[in-house]
Amino acid sequence: MEIKRYCYSCDLKDDSKLIAEYKAYHAEGKAWPEITKSIKDAGIVDMQIYLTGNRMFMIMEVDATFDPVKKGEMDANNPKVQEWENLMWNYQQELPWAKEGEKWIALEKIFQL
Template sequence: MLKSSFFKYISLVFSFWMMVQVYACQSPKQKPDVQKPAIIEMLYQDTSEATINQLKALLKEDEHLFRWKTHFVVYGKGLDSALDDSLKMRFPEAELKQYDDLFYEFNRSYCTDTTTARDWEHILLTANLVADTTLQNEYLKYHATQFKEWPEVSKGFCNASFQQLLLFKNGRQLMLVISIPKGKTLDELNPKTTQNNPRVNEWNKLMSKYQEGIAGTTKGETWVFFNSIK
């Protein structure tokens, strides 16, 4: 009797296992929808209101438009080839550049207070790396080890309530995204990065030898701010 019950139990377990395997084959695991931040830059001579309205019409609600001179920039998460194709079709004479090489990312997980603001404002800036490839590699290495070797820098970002700070690269050109709580300004928050924190000044001075302004900047100008287009 005991032997018969044991075999019935084994049979039930095996049947259940087979059902699980069949279901697993029929229902493959869904891949997580990870949307990475990215930037598309469009160089276009026509900066009229008509151009701006055409660009706005192509964007999703959570995609943001910026401009500096003839440089238009779209920043968002999960920017796909459909937007790139639409821009090429609508603006065939424009030069498009993709920035999906995100080589540095600060977020609130590096802070003692990991709380994030509900709504953010995004500030975009751009600059070039210098032409010397040895210096370019040094710059990238400094950023790869910054959290370990220069923890005071991320501490400064935490003190300033920065929500995130992203650095993208396409060739020599850099794109910097600073996200702050909505309703605050960078002029208000940025001084807090260096308050009682001289190492941040040292970092900024060190980084200055690796960076220069893009075409169209004035002499001595390095990072330029894009204007947000609402």
């Protein structure tokens, strides 16, 4: 099975209380089950989020069924995902170079060993 990797970045609001709350929502077993199901249903086999300061990095490993456009459509049509995304906007903010309403920005791979 071929696995492909996608990497993204997003900022949190620079507020220690909000960052702690965001981390609590993402602690093991705390993400809403509908959200983890939607992630898996899209062909995402592993997802990890790392944090430094208020900058986050997400690494997704996906199988051959994953299509980012289809995932966006699935999310847009899933009321529970939309509820989660709206809640997360209380904590997240766009990167300075993001387009209006754009959260997670794809990272450009510039080195590989």
